[in-house]
Amino acid sequence: MSTAKKRNIKIEPFKHRIDMDSKHADKTWKILADAIHEIYNQNASGLSFEELYRNAYNMVLHKYGDKLYSGLMTTMTVHLKDIAKAVDGAQGSLFLEELNRKWADHNKALQMIRDILMYMDRTYVTNARKTPVYELGLNLWRDYIIHAPKIKDRLQGTLLELVRCERTGEVINRGLMRNIIKMFTELGSSVYQDDFEKPFLDEASNFYTIESQQFIECSDCGDYLKKAERRLNEETERVSHYLDAKSEAKITNVVEKEMIDNHMQRLVHMENSGLVSMLVDDRFDDLRRMYSLFHRVPTGLTTIQDVMTSHLREIGKQLVTDPERLKDPVDFVQHLLDAKDKYANIISMSFNNDKTFLNALNSSFEYFINLNPRSPEFISLFVDDKLRKGLKVVNEDDVEAVLEKVMVLFRYLQEKDVFEKYYKQHLAKRLLSGKTVSDDAERSLIVRLKTECGYQFTSKLEGMFTDMKTSLDTLHGFNSMLGASGDANEGPTLAVQVLTTGSWPTQAGARCNLPREILAVCDKFKAYYLSTHSGRRLTWQTNMGTADLKAIFAKGQKHELNVSTYQMCVLMLFNSADCLSYNEIAEATDIPSSDLKRCLQSLACVKGRNVLSKEPMCKEINEEDNFYFNEKFSCKFYKVKIGTVVAHRESEPEKQETRQKVEEDRKPQIEAAIVRIMKARRILDHNNIVAEVTKQLQARFLPNPAVIKRRIESLIEREFLERDKIDRKLYKYLA
Template identity: 30%
Template sequence: MPNIIGWIDSATMYSLRPKQVDFDETWRSIESSIKKIINLQPLEHRIWDYNFSDIYSLCVAIPEPLSDRLYERTKACLEEHVSGLYKVISTTSEPDLLNEYCRLWRVYFQGTTYIHNLFGYLNKQYVKSKRHMEIEAGYGAYSQFITQSDVKEIGLLALDIWRQELIRPVETQLVNHLLSAISADREGKTTVPADVVRGVIMSFVQVDDIDGLREKNEKYPPSAVSNYETYRSLFEEKFLHATNDYYTIRSSKLISELDCSQYMEAVIACLADEDERSRRFLHKCSYEKVTRLCQDVMVSAHKERLHAVCHEMIQTFQKHDLHNMYTLLKPIPRGLAVVIREFESFVRKSGLDAISGLHGENVPHQFVENVLQVYEKFSAMVSDVFEGDGDFTGALDKALQAVVNYREEQKQSPKASERLARYTDMLLRKSAKGLSESEVDQKLSNAIIIFRYIEDKDVFQKFYSKMLATRLISNVSVSKDAEESMITKLKQACGFEFTSKLSRMFTDVGLSHELTDKFNAYCASNGVKLNVQMQSLVLQAGAWPLSAQLPTSSCSLPGGTSSEVPSVGFIVPPVLLPSVQEFERFYQTSHNGRKLTWLFNLATVEVKLNYLDKQYQVTMSVQQLAMLLCFESKNTLPLSYLATATGLTGELLVKNVRAIADSGILSVHDKDSLNGDSEVSLNFAMSSKRLRFKIVTPQMQRQVEKEAEHVNNTVQQDRKYYMECTIVRIMKTRKVLKHAALVNEVIEQTKCRFTPDVNFIKKNIEALIEKMYIQRTDQNDEYQYLA
């Protein structure tokens, strides 16, 4: 039909002045237009404009406005029209009821929209003023009821008439036909077109929705009437009840006929179908209700059946079924609790199986790689099957933390910290062949994944710092960038304080190179000629874990300076002493008062072998050099002589002799059963394809065995100091604190380094009370800081 909405042009403006109006004559014109509009019959723009003007004229007529009569006549006209439509509906046959109702409603609702706009002035002025007067008249105890006035805007009035005069008389038939049509749709049958079903259902919504009638440019606040009361009370409640009955029966039938996997597939299909059906037929306010109802009936009611099979599904990695189970149980309160528990248990078992029975020299590598395989396997499972759900991520973390920190006996220290430190040491050494820089960096990043699960991070720090020191001193790091990258990763995981000593170690190495250049310049400017060129590393005792490894004793140096050398009996070769003494003098010129402790057990030298057909250049330890220098005067010596000349005894002496013999420089009759009378000879028949090689420095087995024990003892002492500092820092800030609160805060602040035992915290609190840093208050479970 043509657009029936028109505008008042300037030529008709003169008619807007208040004047006397013949109501009956004017009403006949308006009534004729209402009947055409309500039936969507064509109406000329000119007539529309005249009617708009007529309504205004009646509302402002003199000597008195005729708004009341206009409102009542309009109401009567609409009631008469709807009454006629009801007669049509009441005589319609049952199969056509929904189709006919929908057709009539669409015409009526569209016509109502136009009529509402035609009566815009009446809506804005008369209805508004009428409500205002009623509110003033009823101000006080009854004012809350005045807002429910019978005076409504024309559009809302028309919808109210439809609701009262047409819907109410036939609501039972309408709803029954709707439920039957939807039930047939569930069975794959179509008895009524979908647009008709939706049109009828949406009519229950639209009769309460005055906002749907208003033009977008109308300045009205949102209506409080649009609460879909008719839709909810008339249709939605009955629909939800019927849906509950339908799926209760269907789920019982499916659960008895199908196994669990098939049942989950069927339920997911039902939920998807019902969601799609809701969006085809229902108002959006019902979508969530329908879904929740179906979940309650088909999932919640049978979740024990699903929980019963989740153990087997997890054990056998039935990913598709597990994803279906996750999809169904996630919306159910605590529906996933059993699945999460089973998942965590399986991850823990898989992890413990992966790290049990490790043996051989490559245990650290096996440990880390096996744990990473478990992590990657189940991380992918969390991502793909459980959609990255935070609860499953937390279960994975909890399980892997238990695996990484597992100890067979309660008093036994976990081995993860040492193993991870040795794994990273292997990656960061030059001997790590076959790996590119990017591969090394990726493996270090993977190591950090495991590091985050370690509870005793301070133990890792001790082992890592010792191994870093060895790499830096021996110059065997794969690259400076790789070392710095690892320290950066540790800093990101635990903070600056955790890596501060590691960073200082790097600084010392850099400064030592500069110091060596200055020493060489010093020797050149003072005419000092050294028979041995020396490169020294001057390291801070507080940053490096090596300075206190061995007991020391003093030895005198020319010029009155003092140094310390290890007192394990080692005798420094005379050929090295001039260089050592000169460096001491140089160092004291700019660092007077500092004392150097020489760690010859960590020193290496490069030696040229000039007594063979070929000239070889060999890198060896200073201790091994001391042994070789004994053969400058004799070709064969007893082992007891080497012990006396070098000060090395026992296992250390034997290990070094075997290492030199393995290189071919010395020959021993039976190196596996050496004793004091065993003779060691210089091997003049030595031959090697390599002209440059290195003699591996042996590590005493006893030292390896005691290293972990030494680290653990050191860590326990460090923890005591760290714990006391943490408690004092907290109490200094809080002044007064309950015992439980103090323990919780201590755990929170120390967990980045280690997980403290509550008894350990209590002992340190008691120690601080004895030292009078804190005291108990009158309340026994409360502490106060003492300034």
Template identity: 35%
Template sequence: MSSNKRPGGRILPVRRLTPQVDPQQQFEKLATAIGEIYKHNASQLSFEELYRIGYGLVLSKNGALAYDGVRGVLETHLGELVHSSIIGHAEAARAGPSPTNNEALLSSVRMLWSEHVTAMLIIKDVLMYVDRVYVKNAHLPSVYEMGMSAFRDQVLLVADRRLITGVVKAVLGQISNERRGIEINRSVLRGVVDMLIELQDTEQLRPLYETMFEPQMLLETRAYYHEMASARLNDHGAAAYTRAAQDDIDAEMGRVRAFLAPSTGTALRNVLLDELIAKHASQVLSIPGAGLQQLLDQRSGDALGVLFGLYAPLPAALEILQSSVFGHIQEQGEKFAAALAPISPESPQTLGAAAKTAMALRWVQEVLGLYDVYDEFLHKSFGGSHDMRKVVNDAFIQLINANNRAAELLSLFIDDNLKNGLKRKSEQEIDHLLERSVLMFRFLQNKDAFEHYYKVHLAKRLLHGRSLSDDAEQSMVSKLKLECGSQFTLKLEGMFKDMQVSADLARGFKDMGALDELGFDMNVSVLTPTFWPALALPTTEDAKKCADSIRLPSLQLRNAVDEFNKYYLTHHSARRLSWQHSMGNADIKIQFGTRTHELNVSTYQMLILMLFADGEDDASLTTSEIQQRTCIPEAMLMRQLQSLACAKYKILTKTPMSRDVGLNDRFSFNDSFRSPQYRIRIPVVAAKNVVESEKEKAESMASIGRERQYLVEAAVVRIMKTRKQMVHEQLVNEVIHQLSAQFLPTSTMIKDVIGRLIDREYLQRSPDDPRLYNYLA
């Protein structure tokens, strides 16, 4: 028995027979529906039926009829609407471009666009199957895109693009009206601009907004603000001009947010910055009587913030601003320096040491005050800009180092504050003062010169007990250590350690009871010579001999010295004490007639007064006799006698009566001395920390020069010990690099040091290349 069933075959469904439908007739229904959609009667249509029509046309191979036919219907309909609702407004706006005519034209275009978009969204949904099948296979624009193209071609680009030209002019006119303060309808502009953004230019394949509107808008904006800038420069100061410029930018950015494309924002801002700022950057800053200098002098932080915000995006303008700020700081520095002119040896004015010192301290205070002002500008006006901070710092570096006494004056300033200026100051104020002092120190190029002066001033404070706060002293050293490293503060920390050790020795000596029978207390500061400056410890052999041979007129004093020597040597047998009386002080009670006063005097003054303790009332001694009995160095003796006989408190009487002291002048005890104070401090003439004389400065610079020689030698040896062999230029550069934190050695100085090290056989020139050095030691 045979079978007709095919192996692996399947049963096909029965083909459904449908009546023949006329495609043209079906499209007419679709065209009629499109007309109803434009008439806002879409609610009365059957979308299912319309969808089936499109579906059927595609299935029956009539997709082109549906697609091209819809395009034709749209073009016809849009053409009719243009003539009925837009052309009239366009002609009116062209004839009289008033705000009313412009808005009427833009409103009509926006209305037609809005209706067309709404209609196309419906038509797109109805012809969804046409899009998915026919359009995709034919590689055509979607129905919605086709509708947008139809609007572009039939509405905007008709009549040689006159309509779109009129629309663009109308939009630009409305923007111009708003700039002049005339109120406009922004929502209408938003709709028109959205239309230009969505519609593509057929020639450039970019939105009409970018090809026909934005370039023209930027050109007109440039022209408007070009005229505006010229007018404002004639009657605005820098603050008012930049404030108005910022307001203009804010207004334009508001328009971008309200109705322009976001992409226009950057280009529009650049146009305004170019016309209002870049082209007039220098002129704005130099407006007579109202430029940058006045803003800085008046500390107009808000105005400077606006100005900086406008200049910062423009590299060329920012450079002009930075140059102007740098110049202002230099001008202020020149004013400060002019106030210091009386200190100069060339000055015809004759001022006392106290007056000169006050001027020097005021210079430092003014420099730090100016930096505080600019620091506030940097934080509040310049937005913490690193570039502006660099400019400000560079300007202060130049300002400070232009004064060849800067290191000395800064040390004097710190000394004065640590002795007198911390009273009634909070911890925050003290820390701010020290921070600012360290900042100025950071700007110094010759930091080793500051170290020299700071050691001298610190030595006096420690030995005379003049510092108001040990915590502040330690804090200052810690800040310097943090700034320059432990090597820089090694001697300073050694001085503090010596004072601590001395205090422990004093307690131990007192507990031993050696002074109980002498009737007075004695505190001895034991100093390590390598830590303390030459001012505290004599350096020449003659000075050392004189220091050891000072004659103590009292047996009690000699016994006290001997007792301390014995006590110290029992604890430190391998050491030797060298007594330096020049830095000591004493409290002594003296009876003047019936009244007794307690005098705080230097050790040398005490020795002088003790010469008159047991003498007759009319006993007198010459300067030479006093020098022979005490062995006080002559120059120092003159100052001590001036303090006792020629200053405010005349403990001794001098014959003849004059300000200067001669070797043959005669001194006697002033029994008639009177003062309302019981305790009186007798300061040594010129013993205060004051601005150095030219002779003293020369001596200090010589001392600093010798120290620099040692530092350069140490650096050369250290480098060569590591490298073993180096070319001259490389060695010089490396030495400068290593020492630049302390001072800037010259090439000549380094060359001289290298020559001495070769003579001392630390280095050797290569026999093959004289520029090459070998390390020997």
């Protein structure tokens, strides 16, 4: 079987060969020129575009492209000059309408001409590096219409006047404006920018300079910001309707500069309506608007932040130094928490939760809270008030919320160890009196403190809870022993908590002469405890105890009085005496003077709880006073709690004593930090030691450089460190 060879057949179009001389070229161009005239005169319906295309094709093919191109330019120029006269002759509002109509006609004509001369565009124009037909038509329109001497300034002025009218509230033909602006952009970005955008921006700058100055003279800050916001929105809307999208950033920059940047300082400091007034009155909408607008300019947020910080520090300083506020520690801390909530809420709702503003808030609170050296004590007293079980019923969720807020204030404290000292005292009183809201709430705060400051900070606090649990087991064993010996019903009942020295804020000098009846049962417990725990020593902390006494008043009225140990010692003296002087009570009980005065004040001077009466009758306790058992005392309740008059704040001597204890506790911590640093570095100069010690200890307290220097001297004396023989400020670690 044979196979035939496959043949490739190519079919070429029929070539109608025409020889073209110059006369024929002139004739052909005359046909094309007439067609272009008809197109511009809108009589193109009778034209044969195929024939016209072939004529143009033949001219280019026979090297008459230059004649065709130059003839096109001449013909279009003639028509454009006529169009310029027609546009210039249009009066008033018809000017833009005529220009828009002629532009649409020109565009339509260009598209037809471009189709006819497509072959010229592809070959001659490319080879001769000429401007393409459509682009040529745009350039000629620019030169003979837009840049015509009689049209250029008139067009620019008309457009700017329409924008000005719209800014003043008049309604304009936005569709017409959009078409004219689109014409500029189609003619090229440089035409749009030079012939419209630049004068538009200059005009806007002048307009808003004048308007902002006029408006700021007669408006408050809030109204001015609303006006600025409205103007920005208007300009953005204007861009979306008829301007080039790239103009949005430029025009908004103009408005921002003229209406916001140039008046920022005046706005934030406006009396009765500026930033401070907005902050004080919680004007969230105005603050949100100010933040949003000032965010647009380079130093806007810094300006707001500086004024807010200055205001915060000023009100905070007044708050922590106001003598009236300092009278009530709980109210003092509550005002701090309220202020913190207020400004945190403002930052959240109006300042977009901006971190720089949150940092400014925190730094301001840290600044003024530490202006008052009693802030740690007051915060601890506030916690004591919230965690102490009283008449008020406290929801557990509310307690958790309060503790979380307190921890925020705690973080601001530079002397966290001072807070620890007071907190330990107040916690001890709550635990020993059984007046804590709940162990869970107490432990929740301790967990928070441990997370914040580490295990060492809370180890003693946790030891207090351990002692309370162990004491229950010990007391259970003691009561079992009394029951077995038959002494359970003899004498008073004793409940004891055994506290570990070092974990509890016990007073080494706490003294009191206990009544004979109490001493007997105390001795029994002591004997029991020491028999089960050899090598230990018990010291009675009478300042921390409570007692329940049964008392009989006039007409046989009976009450059970819940009192402190000191109050019990005083009251039991009246079993054998009707009248006792202050000095007699002091000698019989041996209670420290300050404690005794508070004890007697609560027994004799508190209305409704005055189981004693005194002469002379006044609120103060003096050494010349005499005290009597108040037989007329009555109360509708059988059980009566006689609270001790609490020293909400320490007296000056007590404050000095606490401060001294804190300073003593700091010494070994500073020395330990110095040794740690020197052991790692071996050799270090004085300034670097101070800097590193401060860095290590700042989580608990800010050590005084003078104290650090004294501790270094102490370590040198004990031969932990030595000075360099040449440079006295250089220290060496002695291994």
